[in-house]
Each structure stands twice: as C-alpha cells, then as structure tokens.
Amino acid sequence: MMITDPEGHIVRINREFLVLIGGTEAFWLGHSMDELLTPASRIFSQTHLFPTLHHAKSAREVFLHLRGVGGETVPVMVNAVSKRLETGDHIVWAFFVARERSRFEGELIKARAEAQGLAQRLAASNEQVELQNRQLSELSLSDPLTGLKNRRALELTVQEWQRTASRQSSVSLLMVDVDYFKRINDAHGHPEGDRVLVNFARQLQAGARGSDLVARYGGEEFVLWLPDADAEAAARIAERVHKCARRVRSLAGPVTVSVGLACAVHQTGADFLARLLKRSDEAVYRAKALGRNCTVVSD
Structure with missing residues (x-):
C-alpha cells in the first residue's frame, strides 16, 4: 500500500511495499512514484494512469512493472483511488504482485472488500467535513499575496x-x-x-x-x-x-x-x-x- 499526493509524491508507504522496492519509508517520502517504475511503466503512468485518476477518480487492475530490490523487475497489478484525507487530497494505491495469478485474484477480492468497507466508514464519518472543505476549496475566498479576502x-x-x-x-x-x-x-x-x-x-x-x-x-x-x-x-x-x-x-x-x-x-x-x-x-x-x-x- 502507498499514499501519494495528487502529483504522485510519496506521503506514506507500508512495510510490505518496502520489501519489494527496498529502502525505508523515511527515504522515499517526498520522492515521485515515477522513481519506482520501469521506463515503459513510467510513460504509461504519465500518459494514461494519472489522467484517468484525475478524471475518473479511480483506476482498477492496471498492470505495471516496479523496479525491485537489486534492480529486478516486479510485475504488479494496481488499484488506485483519489481520496480526501485529513491532510487534503491524496491518491491511495494498492499493489499486488502478479507472479501468481490465482493468489493475486484472491488478494484483489479481499482488498476490494476492505477498500469498500473503509470507504463507507470514511464517508459516514467525514461527509460533513468533506463538504465544507470542498466548498472552501471551490470558493477560494482569500487573496494569496496579502491574506485578505478577495x-x-x-x-x-x-x-x-x-x-x-x-x-x-x-x-x-x-x-x-x-x-x-x-x-x-x-x-x-x-x-x-x-x-x-x-x-x-x-x-x-x-x-x-x-x-x-x-x-x-x-x-x-x-x-x-x-x-x-x-x-x-x-x-x-x-x-x-x-x-x-x-x-x-x-x-x-x-x-x-x-x-x-x-x-x-x-x-x-x-x-x-x-x-x-x-x-x-x-x-x-x-x-x-x-x-x-x-x-x-x-x-
């Protein structure tokens, strides 16, 4: 699992993902997720995956290749969804190693159920906050230079x-x-x-x-x-x-x-x-x- 800002800069990354790519979470914070991808996957991410996320707010079962520990290529299937978390707009990513298709399908079904449950809980607890934040963001009532009203x-x-x-x-x-x-x-x-x-x-x-x-x-x-x-x-x-x-x-x-x-x-x-x-x-x-x-x- 990984969380990035809307431009793909890494905000959070869990231990299971670090097993694939190496390093520590502190090292990767602020880096672009492009650094995790092979050249072909990086081009696909920039031209298709991120435009899809910005337009549809989610992307499902996208096939990519990561740069693994030691430089080896790791095939993964990716689910991603744009979410407004406490600190602002983010993208939540779920990566599934695709070497074993049957294992991947089971993990995908489980992850979907967990993601749906999480989304429902977040929607119930944050609906009012999200509405207020959305309204403030849309109206943008402050002048960026002086801090006065606009x-x-x-x-x-x-x-x-x-x-x-x-x-x-x-x-x-x-x-x-x-x-x-x-x-x-x-x-x-x-x-x-x-x-x-x-x-x-x-x-x-x-x-x-x-x-x-x-x-x-x-x-x-x-x-x-x-x-x-x-x-x-x-x-x-x-x-x-x-x-x-x-x-x-x-x-x-x-x-x-x-x-x-x-x-x-x-x-x-x-x-x-x-x-x-x-x-x-x-x-x-x-x-x-x-x-x-x-x-x-x-x-």
Whole structure:
C-alpha cells in the first residue's frame, strides 16, 4: 500500500511495499512514484494512469512493472483511488504482485472488500467535513499575496448583508488605491511592490472594525465594506486608512493612498455592489486628479 499526493509524491508507504522496492519509508517520502517504475511503466503512468485518476477518480487492475530490490523487475497489478484525507487530497494505491495469478485474484477480492468497507466508514464519518472543505476549496475566498479576502468574499458578504440587514440600514464602501505604485515596481522591482502591499494590508486589517470586511480588489486596489456606517463614520475610517498608509515605508519613499467613498442605504438587486464600486472608483479618479493622498466622497 502507498499514499501519494495528487502529483504522485510519496506521503506514506507500508512495510510490505518496502520489501519489494527496498529502502525505508523515511527515504522515499517526498520522492515521485515515477522513481519506482520501469521506463515503459513510467510513460504509461504519465500518459494514461494519472489522467484517468484525475478524471475518473479511480483506476482498477492496471498492470505495471516496479523496479525491485537489486534492480529486478516486479510485475504488479494496481488499484488506485483519489481520496480526501485529513491532510487534503491524496491518491491511495494498492499493489499486488502478479507472479501468481490465482493468489493475486484472491488478494484483489479481499482488498476490494476492505477498500469498500473503509470507504463507507470514511464517508459516514467525514461527509460533513468533506463538504465544507470542498466548498472552501471551490470558493477560494482569500487573496494569496496579502491574506485578505478577495472579490468573491466581498460579493458573498454583500449578498448576506442584503439578505439579513434591515431596510433602514446604511452602508459605506471605500475604494483605496496606492498612489504611484507603478513607480515602486519600476524602480525597485515587484518583490518590493509586493512587500508594500502586504504591509499595507496588515495595517488595514489591524485597523478595521469587527464588522468590516477588508478585501484586495486587484493590483494595488483595496476595498473596505463598512456596514452600518454613514458618510460621517466612513470619512473617519477613511482618515484611518490614510494613517495606515503613512505607517508603511517603501524604498521609493512615503506611501500614500487615494480613497473613494460611496454611501448607500439598504437595497436589493444583484447590481447593488457593482453600482457602489463604480461610484467609489469614480471618486478615486477625482482624488487622483486633486493631487492624490486624499479622500473624495461620491455624489
């Protein structure tokens, strides 16, 4: 038996398998299973076996040749199934030495029964966890660079607010654009630009209210969703955003931001967020036209 990640890197390997291939489990961890196969079997694995697993999630009775202890070839039949285990997506492999066909068939029948029983037990105990993990994986709500929420998370937050907030509820949205960000990248490289974005994101998150959502909208643009904040309250938060920017240093000099502020009362409709974003984005352009490093309130 062997467990690999979806790309075929070895995660677990049992003693019976080590008898065939030699070495220790510690030695093989992290190695590609390609290293266990003969050249012909390696080509078959890459062109047929793994594509089948990624598409159908399982492969049954596949004939391969392993490199045995001392370099001899060991014929094996392979069953494999993609599974989500506690640490993530994996492939579980069962290898049967095929020198004796009758013995192999008996082992295969037994292994199938054991695998089915294991699958049923895993399904019963992990169904809810698997569902939640699958949903989180599909939605991918975080920006990989800054760790802030992303556009999808913003959309879901707004939808939930529209569903649950009262008709009299107010909300504000801040669009925040880092000034002269291209100069930082051009003069000092993208790693420095990334560092500025990460540090600014940390400052924004640290200064946000518990009810606020701070998201990276794209590039050097950030969005703050501010429920129950009218224009006056949002203006105070915008001032804190400017202070957050002043705490960030770059090799190109002080960091400033242009902020566009848009306010609204509760509304339904799928285009509610799009209209708020458009208003705040237009306000950002006016802030830049006024010399940057300021906040403009949308009409």
